[in-house]
Amino acid sequence: MSEQTNLLTRQQIAARAAQDMEDGWLVNLGIGMPTMIPAFIPKDRDVMFHSENGLIGMGPPPAEGEADQDLISAGKELVTMISGGSYVHHTDSFAIARGGRLDCAVLGAFQVAVNGDLCNWRLPNQTSGSVGGAMDIAAGSKRVFAMMSHTARDGAAKIVAERTYPLTAMQVVTKIYTDMAVISVTPDGLILNEVAPGLTADEVQAVTDAPLNMDDVGTINVAA
């Protein structure tokens, strides 16, 4: 089985997603794996990060002795602000999200459907979940990228023909980054853009519950 050895690490998925953050973008990052993206943004690219708790221009974690208890990310980690950043209150922060000022949101996901439906806030067997800002950000961002393991821990496909999990936002995901592949979500269906080194397109298709267009498949560059 190739899956054991050829899956990308979380860092490698973050590095691959970082390559697609374009110069000049304002980007919101969901809790978990997406927060690893900033470290991999090429130095010559001006990408700003929005944290929905009121921070535009989120920077890296503070150096030893420079933490400020009043400066955290939406994931409640101590962070810094970059030059040219600003603070806003919550309704302005979410005006940025719903008002179309976020060029991209990179969010974790439990399930993504062929039509772009995003499910990431509650598991089906839970009566309640922590929605946070996920619904606002997913509904309002210009682009939503999903970043996740390709399959669930039990091996079930997370990329599906029709969602079975509770919905976060309808028809919003346009790109999926996993430990196996990069996939575009288009009105014509899913397009397999790249596979992890050592994997074949057929191996990715085998754990994806929806047809993948495999006309032009590259290999994920993990050297970057």
Added chain:
Amino acid sequence: MKNKKSATLEQAVGRIQDGATLLVGGFGQPGVPEILIDGVCDLRRRDLTIVTNNAGTGHSGIARLIEEGCVSRLICSFPWAKESFVFKELYDAGKIELEIVPQGTLAERMRTAGAGLGGFLTPTGVGTDLADGKKTMTVDGKDYVLEKPLRGDFALIKAYQTDPRGNLIYRKTARNFNPIMAMASDFTIVEVQEDVPIDALDPEIIVTPGVFVDTYYVTGWYEIGKERNA
């Protein structure tokens, strides 16, 4: 000129009664008015509805209020965090009700209340469980959920500096919900790190004008998230 300063903590929070709805500022720990919350705990109020983003951290702040049995209902966006174990325990025991509201909707519902509006239409939550039972409308071909205003009897907020009129500025991400909650209650109580003389704050940078503030209590700087209820 009226000075809005409360000389004691009890004077600041004393008018809060059992059964009141409290808007409580903060996201995570920054901006949580921990000292005011301690004051409410000391009053042993019961049956409070708390509107706030998180369900408390450790044993301090909102978590202390919940742990001491003051809260019967919580309206928030992010209840299930590992640090909110106190809330989970009481929720699992059926001792506290929960309403989950998307974070941007939570903020805007309070802003709407403060602005004297009857509600708003948001694309957030369309087609989801959290829109169940709510009216949806289509405007210019796009679907929206109708959300209603959310008002508090009291707002308990935290600011960095105030002048005697209650004009406020905040610190970094401790701003969060605080300016919004100040607008959305019948009586807004501020805990503030320091008070400064009139005219000391540049009017151009005031975030919350004193018109939204009823009283303030000066706490000085303190390390957030520490247990003080020994």
